[in-house]
Amino acid sequence: HAKENGRNNYQFFEQDMNVLAVERHSIEGGLRRALERQEFMLHYQPKINLETGTISGVEALVRWQHPQRGLILPEQFVWIAEDCGLIVPMGAWVLREACRQAQAWQDAGLPPIPVAVNISAMQFRHKDFLESLTGILKDTGLAPRYLELELTESVLMHDADSTACILKVLKAMGVRLAIDDFGTGYSSLSYLKRFPIDTLKIDQSFMRDITHATADSDDAAIVAAVVSMGKSLNQRVIAEGVETREQLAFLQAQGCGEGQGFYFSRPVTAEELVTLLRTGIAASIFI
Ligand code: C2E
Ligand code: MG
Ligand code: MG
Ligand code: MG
Numbered sequence: 001h002a003k004e005n006g007r008n009n010y011q012f013f014e015q016d017m018n019v020l021a022v023e024r025h026s027i028e029g030g031l032r033r034a035l036e037r038q039e040f041m042l043h044y045q046p047k048i049n050l051e052t053g054t055i056s057g058v059e060a061l062v063r064w065q066h067p068q069r070g071l072i073l074p075e076q077f078v079w080i081a082e083d084c085g086l087i088v089p090m091g092a093w094v095l096r097e098a099c100r101q102a103q104a105w106q107d108a109g110l111p112p113i114p115v116a117v118n119i120s121a122m123q124f125r126h127k128d129f130l131e132s133l134t135g136i137l138k139d140t141g142l143a144p145r146y147l148e149l150e151l152t153e154s155v156l157m158h159d160a161d162s163t164a165c166i167l168k169v170l171k172a173m174g175v176r177l178a179i180d181d182f183g184t185g186y187s188s189l190s191y192l193k194r195f196p197i198d199t200l201k202i203d204q205s206f207m208r209d210i211t212h213a214t215a216d217s218d219d220a221a222i223v224a225a226v227v228s229m230g231k232s233l234n235q236r237v238i239a240e241g242v243e244t245r246e247q248l249a250f251l252q253a254q255g256c257g258e259g260q261g262f263y264f265s266r267p268v269t270a271e272e273l274v275t276l277l278r279t280g281i282a283a284s285i286f287i
Contacts, residue, residue: 031077032086040090043267044060044061044115048281051257059115060118062074064077092123094118095119096139098115099136116178117147121154124166143174145176148177149176150201151177171196178198183203183206183222183226200235202240207240237258238260242264244263245263247261248287249287
């Protein structure tokens with residue numbers, strides 16, 4: 001009996017895998033067409049200076065405006081784009097569009113703020129990455145100091161020597177560098193010294209358990225440690241996933257410089273961001 005069940009289970013599994021493979025294949029095709037038909041768009045989420053409450057920067061986040069399925073979030077397609085290599089042209093589109101938009105805001109007379117772009121491993125390691133980036137900055141006219149690249153620990157730790165090389169060139173260009181989802185990967189603390197990193201973005205998972213200003217959970221201790229390490233190493237520290245005023249109060253008590261999260265604003269369209277830049281965020285940071 002057990003054997004039969006096993007075989008049945010296996011067949012179910014195989015069927016599921018076929019469905020997955022078909023689904024995946026169709027998503028791949030869809031992604032290819034999406035690039036050609038310009039179905040990707042960027043939303044922007046503000047980063048807030050926790051002392052002044054002003055917007056200190058924005059992060060560009062890709063969305064897929066699917067003609068039938070509506071707005072699709074990156075969790076659903078970025079990993080597939082990475083798997084099939086499409087992330088390289090898609091990532092180049094994201095970089096170009098974010099730089100174009102940041103320059104357009106400046107041209108419209110808005111206070112200049114850096115735009116941050118997420119870069120995936122394959123894109124970062126691609127032989128044309130630096131050349132492509134240089135071309136994009138030149139074409140869009142955006143000064144390199146207004147571009148920040150968000151790299152995860154897994155991107156950085158893959159091959160430390162070549163990483164150090166690429167980061168050095170980027171740094172010399174004047175581009176800012178951030179470690180995204182900090183604390184979730186396998187970073188060696190010595191690399192923080194070796195790599196020219198400007199910003200640590202504390203992963204949002206550490207914020208979840210912080211329920212009051214004087215929280216003393218393990219997560220709270222980790223956040224406090226990263227904030228103090230950032231200070232010693234002269235790096236900006238930004239907390240991701242700030243959803244409540246209690247979390248904000250905790251971060252302010254720790255002296256964390258910046259925050260990003262639904263408490264301040266969800267990711268919004270380029271148009272809506274203009275309003276936020278003009279009027280400021282609705283949430284108060286003085287609590
Ligand atoms: P990430 O770079 O860590 O971006 C932060 C994610 O957290 C965004 O999700 C954002 O909408 C969400 N978020 C912001 N504040 C809060 C909050 O207070 N609470 C909660 N629960 N979530 C919050 P999104 O836009 O769905 O993006 C997910 C991930 O997809 C990003 O994580 C990033 O790794 C990746 N991604 C997004 N855009 C791009 C892109 O253009 N290129 C690449 N390679 N990856 C991208
Ligand atoms: Mg990011
Ligand atoms: Mg993150
Ligand atoms: Mg993330």
